Amino acid sequence: MxxxxxxxxxxxxxxxxxxxxxxxxxxxxxxxxxxxxxxxxxxxxxxxxxxxxxxxxxxxxxxxxxxxxxxxxxxERIAAGRLDEPVVDTGEDELGELAVAFERMRIRLENLDRARGEFIANASHELRTPLFSLGGFLELMADEELDEGTRREFLESMREQVDRLAKLATDLLDLSRLDAGRMRVEHEPVDLGEVAYVVAEEFRALADQQGHPVVVEVAGHPVARADELRMLQVCRALLDNALVHTPQGTRVTMRARADRQHAYLEVEDEGPGVPVVHAPHVFDRFYRAEGGVASGSGLGLAIARELASMMDGDVVLESRPGRTVVRVVLGAAPTSVAAPEAPAPVFT
Ligand SMILES: Nc1ncnc2c1ncn2[C@@H]1O[C@H](COP(=O)(O)OP(=O)(O)OP(=O)(O)O)[C@@H](O)[C@H]1O
Ligand SMILES: [Mg+2]
CATH class of the missing domain: 4.10.93 (Cytochrome C Oxidase; Chain I)
Structure with missing residues (x-):
């Protein structure tokens, strides 16, 4: 109003x-x-x-x-291969988490890059040694005054270098397959006693030549879940070491046995063993303990362990002067039978 x-x-x-x-x-x-x-x-x-x-x-x-x-x-830096500068972001939000993930990726790539560089350097070095040696022998062979005995000796040395190159090429190929994830392994029942016999037979001539008695002992019926060809390869690497890195005439024992869960293949020798300082590294690629025979490339044990790991197993070393045991440990197959009593020597 x-x-x-x-x-x-x-x-x-x-x-x-x-x-x-x-x-x-x-x-x-x-x-x-x-x-x-x-x-x-x-x-x-x-x-x-x-x-x-x-x-x-x-x-x-x-x-x-x-x-x-x-x-x-x-x-962009990482994509361009510049891996030395860290990725830093102190935020605690999603962007901070992304930066942490980037940094993890950078460190992993940096390590892979370093390992690749070292691998190429080591492989080239290992290839160069036998190649230079072959080149030297070829020059010597060109000498027309050479008597028949010396020529045959040179040819024998050249054959050794060619064998060494061939073994190295096979090992490098295996490593590249392992790295690329292209190594296929079976997980089938493999009779470890059978593997030990086959490999001992293969090395018999070499062992006899060096005066090494090789004994195979099989206890029960040790059957592993593994890949037969790869187990033969692993066993060859271990027996080769037991013959090569020990004084002539020492005894080598290959032992296959099992317990309820595992099947084992061991190669034991009576050589000087691996010095304590070197023991943790002998499974590294290209690692040779000091005083080791120069002809090896230091790849045998590395490949053996990587193969065993692909078969869900492992390779372990126990070493002291006078007794070195390298043991492959694998899962036991259902048909495996453990033997309670001590194994008896079966083959020499
Ligand atoms: N049974 C053994 N006794 C003493 N030393 C061993 C024995 N097995 C291995 N080693 C040491 O471990 C090192 C690594 O062994 P690995 O088999 O990997 O290489 P390698 O035998 O030198 O060369 P490759 O096997 O490639 O021919 C050897 O150089 C040797 O010094
Ligand atoms: Mg070896």
Whole structure:
């Protein structure tokens, strides 16, 4: 209701018994102006809030963009093969986690790159030695004055170097297959006694030539879950070591046995053994303990262990002067039979 140009809110209340009317009236202009004031304040606060949010949002977005660009640059560096600079981001959010994953990848690639470089350097070095030796013999052979005996001797040495090169080429191929995950192994029942006999027979001529008695002992019926061809290869590497890294005439024992869970193939020799400082490294690629015979490339045990691991097994070394045992441990096949009593020598 308007009075004298101002708006009033009126309420009439009738009093019960007397019938009189009480008129309550109040000006509307005061609450309205307070309402407008509150409205204005709210608007200003909203604007300030909006502005603040925009500034903070922009700053956060700019910071995120900077971190993303930094990660992008790191990824480009890694892709270009520059692996020496670490990927750093101290944030604890998703971007920080991404940076940690990038850094892990960088370290792994750096290690792989280093291993690849070392591998190529070692392989080239190993290839060079027999090649140089062959080259030298070829030059000597060109001498027309050479007598028949010396010529035959040179030819024999050249054949040894060619054998060495062929073995090295096979080993390098196996390693590259292992690295590329292209080495397929079976997990079939393999009679370890049979493996020991076959390999002992293969090496018989060489062992006789060096005066090494080779004894095969088989206890029970040890059958492993393995790959027969690869087990033959592992066994050859171990017997080769027992013949090559020991003095002539010392005895070598190949032992096949099993317990309820495992099947074992051991090659034991009576040589000087592997010095304690070298023992932890003999399974590394290209590692040769000092004093080892120079003709090897240091790959035999490395390949043996990697093959055993592909057959879910392992190769372990126990060595002291006078007794060295290299043991292949594999899972026993269901047909495997453990023998309770000590094995008797079967073959010499
Ligand atoms: N039965 C052993 N007795 C003493 N030393 C051993 C024996 N087996 C291995 N070693 C030492 O461990 C090293 C590594 O053995 P591994 O078979 O890997 O290489 P290698 O025999 O030198 O060469 P490759 O087997 O490639 O011809 C050898 O150089 C040798 O010093
Ligand atoms: Mg060897």
């Amino acid at each position: 308007e009075r004298e140009g101002r708006r009033f809110a009126d309420v009439a209340v009738v009093e019960g018994q007397s019938g009189s009317v009480i008129l309550l009236s109040d000006s509307l202009s005061d609450p309205l102006s307070s309402l407008r004031f509150v409205e204005r304040q709210l608007l200003v606060a909203a604007l300030i809030g909006l502005l603040f949010a925009a500034v903070v949002g922009y700053a956060a977005a700019a910071m995120h963009a900077r971190r993303i660009r930094r990660l992008e640059r790191a990824a």
